[in-house]
Amino acid sequence: MTDASLDLTITRYIAAPPETVYKVWRERTEEWFAPKPWTAKLLEQDLRPGGRSALTMTGPDGVETPPMEGVVLEVIPNRKIVTTDAFSAGWVPQGPFMTAITTFEPEGEGTRYTATARHWTEEAMKQHEEMGFTTGWGQVADQLAALCEAVDA
Template identity: 30%
Template sequence: MPVTSVHQDPEALTMTVVADFAAPLERLWDAYADPRQLERFWGPPTYPATFTRHDMYVGGRSAYAMTGPEGDVSRGYWEFLDVKAPFSFEVRDGFAHADGTPNNDLPSMRMTFAFEATPGGSRLTTTTYFASMAELEQLVGMGMEEGMRQAMGQIDDVLADLHTFAADLPAAAQVLSDTQVRVARVIRGSVQQVWDAHHDPKLLQQWLLGPDGWSMPTCETGTEVGQTYRYEWRQDDGGATFGSTGEVLEIAAPHRAVTSERMYGDGIPDDAPATTNELTLTPTDGGTLLSLVITYPDAQTRDIVLGTGMVGGMETSYERLERTVLAG
């Protein structure tokens, strides 16, 4: 059991949990920075979490849902107040409604996570700050301490799983809900380099091509909220042509961009449904974790698109990004 101590301080209105791990500091940090890993332990074993958003930068936000054995769902959010990788981060942790908005009927807490190297690996000290003694007693009474013990008891298995999250793995899709899919991959480059490669037209035209035999003659990007973008691809042999267009909904360079997307062109119906794409870039060991959460109108559309080989095409493009843009 990695938890070595739990201390409640009624005068300071804090609860401090110390846990030790037989893994390097950077490996432990990455477990919290990567939503694929974080959701494997953030929550007790009977209430596993799913993170639909995880923006680990100052001003960023996370959204998660923990689902119980009877299908009951508890939702929460983090607001990142400070991030000093790989040594500490601070969040406002609170409960959320089904639509993701804060549930102010329940208390929120300030939490700090401090990481340090030890002779045997690494240590994590998590301190929770409560607004009042009543809130401390309420949340401890709801099982907060035991829940943290159970959650942290799962971290060792995640840290030991080096293969699943290795930097040399191809892009992979994970179904988050009936309408959402997350595609993730570690790109061998800095956050700024990967961001530029997604927003500089001259760079995009070098790698965002899918299978060999295609070019991208039209590439108009949007870099501010409200701007539109338009991409068009053409087969080199003069065959099919198709494109995508949409609007920039949110942007926080170089970490997060949210856009709408609608496909058009040969073989694509005029009423093809639009999606919302949330791109998040997070520095991790080995490069930059690219996480793309795609929201579809329904499960049927989600499955149809996944069945087209979309993820394989994305992997081909990401390989080209590393080989032709970032390698230079």
């Protein structure tokens, strides 16, 4: 049983079918993943269980973050992607912060996009909130929606 009190979630209706949202999520990550004016650089995104997920972000001051590294746990094409930072590639344990659960559910003519950050501890969840989870993840969801809706227009 999961403890939903340790989850932070963003949801958006995107006026494009799940197949479009999933494709843009996968193929155009660098365009939507970082809240502007930040940018994202994808190092690797191997979307299969056990695959490496790694990227960096660069701030408006030009300073690059250390790589955000994890592994893919589950992929259901056009419906769900689950990753965690509890491991790096090759199942090497590292200090866990969260598991990210992203779903693409059909809703009317479009998609209900939901991104959940599931944390191990209340401290990690509160830290993520203080880092600007709601604003940051909300902005990237809006950026993803804009790309998807432009593709599907």
